[in-house]
Each structure stands twice: as structure tokens, then as C-alpha cells.
Amino acid sequence: MDEIYTPAEVADKLKASLGDSMLDSSIRVRAEGAKKRENTNIWITIRREAIHEAAEALMKIRYPHLSCISGYDKGAKDENLRVQYIFSIYGGIENKECLVIFSTDIPKANPHIPTITDLMEGAAFTEHEKTEYLGIIVDGLEPAKHRFFLPQDFPENVYPLRKDDKKIPDSMVKNLWASGRPENRPPAPLGDE
Amino acid sequence: MAGNVPYKIPIGPIHPALKEPVHIELTVMGEEVIGADFTPGQTHRGIEWMGLSRNPVQIVHLTDRICGICGVTHSLSFARAVEQIAGITVPERGDYVRTIIAEFERIQSHLLWAGVAAHELGFDSLFYLAWRVREDAMDAIEFITGNRVNYDIIQIGGTRRDITIDQYAKIRTCLKTYKDLFSKLKKLFLEDAVIKSRCIGTGLLSFETAMAYSAVGPTSRASGVTADLRVDYPYCAYGDLDIKPVLPTAYGKDVNGDTYDRIVVRIFEIAQSIEIIETCLDNMPAGPVLWEEKVVKILAACKKASGEAVGRHEAPRGEAVHYVAMDNADAPIAWKVKASTYSNAHVWPIILKGAQLADIPIIVASIDPCMSCTDRVAITDNGSTKIFTKEQLSKMSYEKTRRMLQ
Numbered sequence: 001m002d003e004i005y006t007p008a009e010v011a012d013k014l015k016a017s018l019g020d021s022m023l024d025s026s027i028r029v030r031a032e033g034a035k036k037r038e039n040t041n042i043w044i045t046i047r048r049e050a051i052h053e054a055a056e057a058l059m060k061i062r063y064p065h066l067s068c069i070s071g072y073d074k075g076a077k078d079e080n081l082r083v084q085y086i087f088s089i090y091g092g093i094e095n096k097e098c099l100v101i102f103s104t105d106i107p108k109a110n111p112h113i114p115t116i117t118d119l120m121e122g123a124a125f126t127e128h129e130k131t132e133y134l135g136i137i138v139d140g141l142e143p144a145k146h147r148f149f150l151p152q153d154f155p156e157n158v159y160p161l162r163k164d165d166k167k168i169p170d171s172m173v174k175n176l177w178a179s180g181r182p183e184n185r186p187p188a189p190l191g192d193e
Numbered sequence: 194m195a196g197n198v199p200y201k202i203p204i205g206p207i208h209p210a211l212k213e214p215v216h217i218e219l220t221v222m223g224e225e226v227i228g229a230d231f232t233p234g235q236t237h238r239g240i241e242w243m244g245l246s247r248n249p250v251q252i253v254h255l256t257d258r259i260c261g262i263c264g265v266t267h268s269l270s271f272a273r274a275v276e277q278i279a280g281i282t283v284p285e286r287g288d289y290v291r292t293i294i295a296e297f298e299r300i301q302s303h304l305l306w307a308g309v310a311a312h313e314l315g316f317d318s319l320f321y322l323a324w325r326v327r328e329d330a331m332d333a334i335e336f337i338t339g340n341r342v343n344y345d346i347i348q349i350g351g352t353r354r355d356i357t358i359d360q361y362a363k364i365r366t367c368l369k370t371y372k373d374l375f376s377k378l379k380k381l382f383l384e385d386a387v388i389k390s391r392c393i394g395t396g397l398l399s400f401e402t403a404m405a406y407s408a409v410g411p412t413s414r415a416s417g418v419t420a421d422l423r424v425d426y427p428y429c430a431y432g433d434l435d436i437k438p439v440l441p442t443a444y445g446k447d448v449n450g451d452t453y454d455r456i457v458v459r460i461f462e463i464a465q466s467i468e469i470i471e472t473c474l475d476n477m478p479a480g481p482v483l484w485e486e487k488v489v490k491i492l493a494a495c496k497k498a499s500g501e502a503v504g505r506h507e508a509p510r511g512e513a514v515h516y517v518a519m520d521n522a523d524a525p526i527a528w529k530v531k532a533s534t535y536s537n538a539h540v541w542p543i544i545l546k547g548a549q550l551a552d553i554p555i556i557v558a559s560i561d562p563c564m565s566c567t568d569r570v571a572i573t574d575n576g577s578t579k580i581f582t583k584e585q586l587s588k589m590s591y592e593k594t595r596r597m598l599q
Contacts, residue, residue: 028502030277030428034285034478037432041503065420066407067505068535070516072527084516086503086531090425092418092438097425099503122406125539146232160242168242 002062004090007040007098010061014044014100017057021050041099048104052114055085058100059119062089068126071134073108073163080105081134083113106136108164115140135159135166199227204553217541217557221550229545233538244528249275249349249495249519250488252528256515257343259530262302264340265295266508267515267530268347273428274504274517275349275525279494285430285478287351292430293364293473294337294346295506296466300371301330302509303459303466306561307382310456313554314391315591319381326374333367336360349491350484361474368467375464382460383444387594392453396544396556399450406543409536410511411458412560414440416450422507430473439465452559459561496523508533510561534560551593 005013011025023045031038046054058064064087071083084103090096106113115138117124125148130136132149135157146152150160159166204217220228240259244252249271256267269291276283283291308323331341337356338344346352356364382388398408403416413420421438423431441447441454443461448454485491501518510533518527537560548556 028277031432032283032428033288033430033432034476035433037427039426039428043501063404065404067503067512067514068529068531070527070529070531072518072529074526082527084501086514086516088426091420092425094424094437095427095432097420097422099426099505101503103501120405120407122408122539125535145230148233150237152232154237160239 004093004096005061007042010089010098010100011042011044013061014054014057017060018046018050018054021047021053023047037095039097041101043101043103045103048106048113051085051102051104052116052119054102055087055116055119058087058089064089064100064120065091066120066123066126069123069130071130071136071161073134073161073167074105076163076167079109080107081111081136082106083130083134083136085116111136112139114138117141133159133161135162198222202550215538217545219545219553224550226545226548226550226553229542231538231541241528241530244525246524248492248523249525250492252525253347253349254345256530257345257347260532261342262305263298263508263510263513263532264342264344265291265298265347266506266513267532268345269295269429270504270506270513270515271517271528271530272347272349272504273506274502274515275495275498275519277502277504278500278517278519279349279498281350281484281494283351283484284481286355286480287482287484288429289473289477290352290354290356290482291347293356293470294334294344294352295429296469296473297330297334297337299466299509300463301327301334302561303463304330306459306509306558307378307456309558310555311382311388313558313587313590314388315587315594316385316387319385322381323378326371326378329367329370333364336363348483349495352482355482356474356477364470364474368471371463371467375467378463379460382456387597388456389453390597391552391555391594392451392456392559393449394451394453395548395552396452396455396559397450398540398544400448402540402543403450406540407536408511408540410508410533410561411439411455411462412511412537412540414438415448415454415458417441417448420512422505422512426505428505431469433476434469434472436465436469452555455559455561492523495519497521501527510534511536537561549593551589554587554590 007027015022025044028041029038067086069083069085071081074080074082082105084101087100088097089100090098113136115127127138127141128144128148131138132147160168199220199222202219202221216232218230219226253268253272256271257264259267304323304327308320311319311323335341338346346354398416400417403413403418419438424436424438439458439461441457444457499520504515506513513533514531516529517525519525544556
């Protein structure tokens with residue numbers, strides 16, 4: 001079995017592989033329960049160009065588990081989206097699993113990311129999700145025959161998790177409160193006081 | 194129907210009784226599936242979007258309603274993420290109550306699945322038995338939380354209800370019932386000749402594919418992946434326990450990664466959950482179960498918080514992940530829900546390939562999807578369409594079992 005590195009060593013190894021493309025990293029530990037056994041998360045910010053390289057570097061340390069790629073719009077006035085590649089390594093080894101989360105900013109004006117399906121074919125599903133929800137274009141990903149997450153008749157160029165002009169228009173939002181109270185209802189059978 | 198022409202068979206998407214419809218399109222050559230595609234997202238509810246205009250305490254109650262079976266999974270994952278951002282420490286007793294309710298959820302979820310699996314095979318007496326014994330776990334959950342589903346027991350910083358000492362006896366009685374039942378469950382599900390012949394060797398998922406697709410939970414463990422968050426990534430009270438991931442080897446057999454192995458893993462996980470609840474009850478620390486009783490103070494702490502975190506939980510079906518980012522405001526700026534079926538459903542096209550039409554219901558059900566939607570099937574042949582109802586498809590599955598019995 002390959003050697004198991006400590007979270008700090010994992011972060012150092014990734015820094016060595018990624019160099020300047022790795023902007024910062026922090027190790028966060030959480031302990032719960034009576035014995036306070038710890039679980040560790042490594043948060044790493046990288047440049048967008050280094051997404052594929054980062055996944056590759058992580059794979060050299062250990063074959064990772066990709067929980068999903070999450071992402072959000074930083075705000076209506078902000079120029080960037082932000083995505084997080086939530087990996088974990090050492091899954092299946094008691095008390096050793098460690099989350100490795102790569103975060104990066106993606107400019108809305110040019111929302112391209114490279115696919116990592118050549119490294120992990122199962123990543124396609126979650127990459128398609130980023131296209132549908134945030135309008136991120138995944139270069140090299142085989143185009144989907146249909147949508148996976150949104151209804152097939154969902155309008156084009158509307159992305160539910162965007163907060164800028166591509167967000168869900170008010171006309172698509174149904175407010176339950178605005179439907180008002182039903183009229184002409186019979187009085188509630190409360191009985192005599 | 195002409196012999197060799199590949200036919201496209203759409204299955205689904207809607208059955209009014211199911212909460213999460215899915216559309217599956219199969220390409221079949223005769224009875225054999227040669228290709229499969231699936232389209233989830235048939236009833237997209239926009240829950241993440243709704244969350245972005247609510248505060249964390251409101252979202253906790255919204256998370257309870259993501260799934261009707263995993264009532265505690267999503268609220269626990271979300272609460273753990275928010276607690277990490279706001280720096281909230283859950284009291285030890287709160288961690289234990291969370292663990293106990295999560296394990297009861299696993300028992301009822303696995304029994305529900307076992308019943309569905311038996312039903313898909315046309316073994317309805319076993320289906321009734323499994324769902325009858327599931328009621329004991331539902332009663333225990335109702336006894337602890339006040340509700341059968343949508344328990345609403347999780348709060349940011351702990352749980353909303355304690356398990357009091359006078360409740361222990363009734364919980365232990367429930368656990369004893371399951372202990373006494375276990376050998377019977379094992380015999381009925383694992384030694385039955387028909388279940389064996391229908392499930393061994395069908396729906397194969399290799400270790401390599403399980404890893405490449407990041408499959409989770411019993412689906413991946415049945416393929417020999419030893420990952421189990423409760424063991425690998427200690428949280429709540431799981432770090433205090435001595436548990437090992439359940440693999441098909443628990444039943445003294447080799448790992449095949451087939452439908453049968455998925456039954457083995459789930460049946461043995463029920464036994465594991467009983468033990469976990471017993472150990473937790475024996476070792477319950479004293480003290481409060483909630484970091485702060487006053488909701489206003491919880492909200493104030495959340496409003497002051499900024500940062501991002503990931504909350505994870507090993508749900509009955511596998512890893513659930515909630516990513517939350519907050520920035521000194523009432524509502525979070527980002528919330529991403531990754532349910533277990535998200536990681537498992539995309540292996541369907543692989544495990545369905547090569548399957549027989551009559552085996553589709555059990556293979557689709559074998560990953561324990563949070564949707565099991567063999568609702569109606571339409572076979573389209575150059576414009577002329579024949580509709581198979583769910584009943585007809587199930588009937589094909591039953592008939593195959595009957596043929597084997599002869």
C-alpha cells in the first residue's frame with residue numbers, strides 16, 4: 001500500500017506540483033463526539049488554469065473520491081463565479097480520510113473550465129451540473145444529449161444559481177403568499193363557545 | 194416484435210406516489226439491454242435557490258423536506274457545515290442523540306429498501322414482512338422525535354429534543370425485537386434460492402468503476418470499496434465507536450459487486466446500526482443537547498459568521514455532502530446539496546448494460562435510488578407505440594421468478 005501522508009505533507013506535495021498556480025492553502029480540523037477524534041479538511045485556492053493539473057497532482061498522491069463540484073455566483077455586481085472541487089483522499093482507511101477542496105474563481109465574461117473526465121470518467125455528471133446551474137462551459141466534456149438536472153423545457157440562457165442578469169427572472173417565480181387566501185370558505189366548525 | 198432491431202424503451206418519468214421521478218431510456222436487442230441513458234431532474238424543486246433567501250435555522254427545516262426517508266441526513270449535513278463556519282461546538286450529548294436518530298434512520302431505510310427489492314422480484318410476502326418490521330423503527334423514531342417522517346430534530350448547534358432516561362427502556366425493547374429478528378431476516382433474504390438465482394451475477398459494478406464514478410454507500414461497499422465516513426472521517430459520536438465498514442465478506446463470501454452483494458451489505462448494516470445505538474445509549478454523556486436554546490442567539494451567531502465549509506454524513510445510501518458559504522448576512526451566499534443518489538445514479542447505464550428486461554426493476558432498485566420509477570414503459574417502433582404499465586413490467590419480473598420455481 002502507498003504511503004499515507006499527513007494533511008500538512010499532502011498540502012506541501014500539492015504546492016510542490018502546482019507551484020505558483022496554488023494561491024493559498026489552509027488545513028482545518030474539526031473534532032466531535034466525546035473522544036474528540038479529528039477529521040481534517042484541506043482548503044486550497046488555485047488559479048483556474050491549474051484545475052486539471054491539480055486533479056492530476058492529487059491523483060499521484062492517492063486515487064481520490066470526488067464528492068461533487070460545487071459552485072456559486074459571487075454576486076450580481078461581482079465579475080466572478082467560484083467553484084469548489086470537493087475531493088477526498090484516503091477514504092476507506094480508518095480515521096485517515098481527508099477532504100481536499102480546490103477553489104477557484106471563474107470570470108463570468110469567459111466562463112470556461114477544463115474537464116477532468118479524462119482522469120475520472122465519473123466527473124461528467126457533476127460537470128454537466130455546473131453548465132446547467134451556472135452556465136459554466138466545460139471544455140473537452142462530451143456534450144450531453146439532454147439536461148440532467150433541470151427540466152428539458154427550461155428556458156435557454158437562464159441559470160438558476162446565477163445572481164446577475166442570467167438569473168431566474170421574476171416571471172418564473174411563483175410566490176405562494178401572493179396567491180392570497182381562498183375566498184368563500186365555509187366557517188370553521190369550532191362549535192359554540 | 195421483430196427480432197434484432199434495437200428498440201428504445203423509455204421508462205418513467207412520473208409516478209404520482211414517488212417523490213423523485215426519473216426517466217430511463219434503454220436500448221434493447223430482444224430481451225437484452227445494450228445501452229442505457231437516464232434523465233433525472235424531472236421534478237426540480239429549486240430548493241438550493243430557495244435556501245439563498247432564508248436564514249440557516251429556516252434552511253434546517255427546509256433540508257428536512259429534501260427527502261422523505263433521509264429526514265436527518267440533510268439537516269445533519271447542513272447543520273455540521275454551518276457549525277464549522279460559525280465555530281459552534283455541539284454538546285457531546287447532542288452528538289450522541291444525532292447518532293442514535295441517524296442509525297434508526299438507517300434501519301428503517303434499509304428495511305424499506307429490502308421490502309422494495311423483494312417486491313421487485315415478485316416476492317410480496319417478504320415485502321409485507323419487511324415493511325411490517327420496519328414499523329418498529331418508525332415507532333421508535335416517532336417516540337424520540339414526535340414524527341414518523343420530517344423529524345425536524347436537528348438544530349444548528351445540536352438537537353431540538355433530548356432522549357430522556359425514561360425513554361431508554363422502550364428504545365432497548367425495539368432494538369431487542371430487531372436482534373431477535375435478524376437471523377430470520379438473514380435467512381429470508383440471503384438463503385432464499387429464488388433471490389439468489391435472480392440477484393447473483395446481475396447488475397455487476399466493478400471495484401474500478403465504483404472508484405472512477407465515486408460511488409458511495411452500500412452500492413460501493415458491495416463492490417469492495419471500504420469507504421464509510423463513519424469509520425474514515427469521524428464526526429458526531431461515530432469517532433467514539435469501534436466500527437468497521439460492512440462488506441459482502443461479512444457474510445463469509447467473496448466480493449462480486451452484484452445485486453446480491455448489495456442486499457448482503459444492507460442486511461448486515463442493520464445489525465451494525467443496532468449495535469451502534471446500543472453502545473450510544475450505554476455511553477450517553479450527561480449535559481445539554483443544544484449549544485444555545487434561544488433561536489435568536491443561534492441566528493445572531495450565524496449572521497456574524499463568514500467563510501465556507503463542507504458538512505458530510507454517511508446516509509443510509511452513502512455520503513451526503515452540503516457545501517455552505519456565508520458572508521455576514523442572514524442568508525448564506527451559497528448552498529450546494531449533494532445527496533447519495535447523485536453519486537450512485539450515474540452508474541445505472543453501466544450496470545444495466547447486458548441485463549435482461551425482466552431484471553431491470555431489481556437492478557434499478559439495487560442502488561437504493563431515492564426514486565424507483567418503473568412507472569410506465571412505452572416501446573416505440575416507427576411511430577406505433579405500445580405502452581407498458583408499471584404493473585405489466587412488474588408482471589414480467591414476477592413471471593421470471595415463477596419460471597425459475599418450476
